Amino acid sequence: MRLLSAASLTAMTIMAARYDTAWAQSKPGVLRVAMTAGDIPLTTGQPSQGGEGIRFMGITLYDGLTRWDLSKSDKAAVIIPALAESWVVNPTDQKIWTFTLRKGVKFHDGSEFNADAVVWNFDKILKKDSPQFDQAQANQAASYSAPIASWRKIDDWTVEVTTKRVDAVLPYNLAGLFMSSPRRWEELDKDWAKFAEKPSGTGPWMLESFKPRERAELIRNPNHWDKTRITKSDRLVLLPMPDANTRVAALLSGQVDWIEAPPPDAVPRLKQQKMQIVTNIYPxxxxxxxxxxxxxxxxxxxxxxxxxxxxxxxxxxxxxxxxxxxxxxxxxxxxxxxxxxxxxxxxxxxxxxxxxxxxxxxxxxxxxxxxxxxxxxxxxxxxxxxxxxxxxxxxxxxxxxxxxxxxxxxxxxxxxxxxxxxxxxxxxxxxxxxxxxxxxxxxxxxxxxxxxxxxxxxxxxxxxxxxxxxxxxxxxxxxxxxxxxxxxxxxxxxxxxxxxxxxxxxLNPRAMRPNVKGFVQAQSWFQDLTSVSVE
CATH class of the missing domain: 3.10.105.10 (Dipeptide-binding Protein; Domain 3)
Known part of the structure; x- marks a missing residue:
């Protein structure tokens, strides 16, 4: 293993060379992240690439009815309200949940988020005969949507969800179900492939462009409904780099500002080069x-x-x-x-x-x-x-x-x-x-x-x-x-x-350049990048 490690370190710069040399220096306001994923996660609403997909293409572009509070490093993340301001369980039939929606929320395309949008989004992953049903998103959402039996609009700002059995953990599941814009889907010929190129959610970031297996570029959503989560960075660049040593090479050569899962044998060298190594307990x-x-x-x-x-x-x-x-x-x-x-x-x-x-x-x-x-x-x-x-x-x-x-x-x-x-x-x-x-x-x-x-x-x-x-x-x-x-x-x-x-x-290690500021490593698989800036 030591021999392999030495060979890998020697080859790092060569492996990193395939990435765009135009990004070889940090730029203020631009956060460049090397993911462990081998491809850009699905952009339509329900990301692929597992939890990392949700971290980088779910909670960035989109919101759910609930979300994880990722603002603290000293205690485990908990579920808090998001697009739903509150919810109650029917005391006589605990399978029935009523969600009161947040008013004043806009999708990236300017359209209004309301109960119709919630019903439309549940239909897209659970109702196979609906025009907007998308099998790819349904597959990614299956484990989160599994408890849901039915859903309906009560009024413009109230939605009722019924579970298949009494299910006290539903709010956890809903944090993984994201809301896409019905209007944008209509505008793009009701075509999810076109929507993927120009997605619209309600999240703190908006997708500007992406190229499969190479990069995605996200920009700040200045109109996000939660003013405390207006992003500190102007732009977020996501680069898929499944090889650990390639990620290290990209960080050391200045091609990225942040890498996921640095290999342990590279940590001493990264520290020697003044890189930040951040870890925390998480589930x-x-x-x-x-x-x-x-x-x-x-x-x-x-x-x-x-x-x-x-x-x-x-x-x-x-x-x-x-x-x-x-x-x-x-x-x-x-x-x-x-x-x-x-x-x-x-x-x-x-x-x-x-x-x-x-x-x-x-x-x-x-x-x-x-x-x-x-x-x-x-x-x-x-x-x-x-x-x-x-x-x-x-x-x-x-x-x-x-x-x-x-x-x-x-x-x-x-x-x-x-x-x-x-x-x-x-x-x-x-x-x-x-x-x-x-x-x-x-x-x-x-x-x-x-x-x-x-x-x-x-x-x-x-x-x-x-x-x-x-x-x-x-x-x-x-x-x-x-x-x-x-x-x-x-x-x-x-x-x-x-x-x-x-x-x-x-221990969820990640490494970042010294000029990356403001990151709070939550005790969670998910992390909030809205507070991060590059000086």
Missing amino acids: HVWPYQLSFLDDSPFKDIRVRKAANLAIDREGIVKMLGGLAVPAKGMIDDKHPWYGKPNFQINYDPEAAKALLKEAGYGPDKPVKVKMIISPAGSGQMQPLPMNEFTKENFKDVGIDMEFEVMDWEALRTRRRLGADAPENKGRHGINNSWAYWDPDIGLIAAAGSFARVPIGFNWGDYKDAKADELALKAKATFDPAEQNKILGELHTRIVDEAMWIWVVHD
């Missing part, structure tokens, strides 16, 4: 989601536990330069949802071997598994060396792991298909980094058998009656303290069942 884990189909060795809990005990997490943290912490489950042990798991996830290769022997495996009969992984992507950290490290750990105890490597967006497509899809036949797991910023994504929709993909995140068809009971109970609990207690019980259950293989929690 994120790097795991393997497992298949529970009949052809998967992971259907046996002894194999799942052995795999969890086989990994030297402290070694991976050291390899990552301290930019991670060992995982003891899906949730970090300081989080209110951690609970009290009995199965202690640590490095114990001898216990792993004993469990595999008990399950019928041994030196002459290793466990053979095939995992889907990606070379880069939203929250994937440094996936190739991390996967190779884990592969060696597995080999030491008697697990032979084979990889199928694919582009991040292709991997996400395979995740949305589920383990039982023909394309995933013979694959026993998928290495998809995971966030637990809300209880639905983090626990409920990952563990509930009722949350099979594409409506949830249960890729591997995990089924456990106790997990289902707790997941549904959490959805039906509106008291935050009581809901936290139930979620702790759910997390305890899935750790004791070794539902997935959990490796490390990311």
